[in-house]
Amino acid sequence: MPRQRHEARLEWPIRTIFASLVGVLAKGRWAKDFVLEPSSPFPRPGQCYEQQRPTVLRRGRVVECIPPVSITLAETLFDPPCRVQLRLRCRIEPMELVSLLRLDASFDLEGAASLRRRHWNDRIHAYCTRLLSGIESALESLEVAPGRNEAADGAGRLAAPAAESADSRERLPRPAASSEG
Numbered sequence: 413m414p415r416q417r418h419e420a421r422l423e424w425p426i427r428t429i430f431a432s433l434v435g436v437l438a439k440g441r442w443a444k445d446f447v448l449e450p451s452s453p454f455p456r457p458g459q460c461y462e463q464q465r466p467t468v469l470r471r472g473r474v475v476e477c478i479p480p481v482s483i484t485l486a487e488t489l490f491d492p493p494c495r496v497q498l499r500l501r502c503r504i505e506p507m508e509l510v511s512l513l514r515l516d517a518s519f520d521l522e523g524a525a526s527l528r529r530r531h532w533n534d535r536i537h538a539y540c541t542r543l544l545s546g547i548e549s550a551l552e553s554l555e556v557a558p559g560r561n562e563a564a565d566g567a568g569r570l571a572a573p574a575a576e577s578a579d580s581r582e583r584l585p586r587p588a589a590s591s592e593g
Contacts, residue, residue: 415517416540417517418517418544420513420547422510422547429551430481432554436546455477457476461473469491471490472488472498480504494525515544517539519536
């Protein structure tokens with residue numbers, strides 16, 4: 413089973429990163445235009461979703477959701493005659509000065525997809541890169557919107573604005589994505 417690992421070092425509180433991660437994952441999966449509101453709960457394990465793109469049908473379920481640490485999704489991508497079983501595991505780990513967002517993607521190619529191994533590897537790599545960029549964009553939008561630097565509490569709702577100002581933080585270089593497989 414091919415695997416890819418992508419990482420990003422983010423200088424944000426873990427709860428804020430997790431809320432942004434869930435917001436980016438939710439768009440087009442279990443919510444059309446997901447916006448974290450105080451009453452927005454995180455997804456429940458076992459929750460199923462379906463998304464139709466022009467050529468690919470994505471069916472999946474939330475395998476695990478442990479706020480604010482990790483979320484795991486199991487998906488099947490149908491792109492006739494190809495079928496791909498995809499497992500995305502996102503985990504946030506605290507480090508000394510930053511938080512490490514680790515995205516592990518493992519996939520199994522079935523049917524004609526096994527003949528297009530490089531194509532699917534590149535597509536999944538590109539998706540993971542876009543996902544990390546989307547999370548960074550969501551975090552940056554919190555930084556520029558006054559009073560919007562909010563963190564999610566353990567129940568999955570937004571907490572009071574963070575006391576730390578955006579000006580007091582140094583920005584780190586963009587993350588480098590690595591691919592194994």
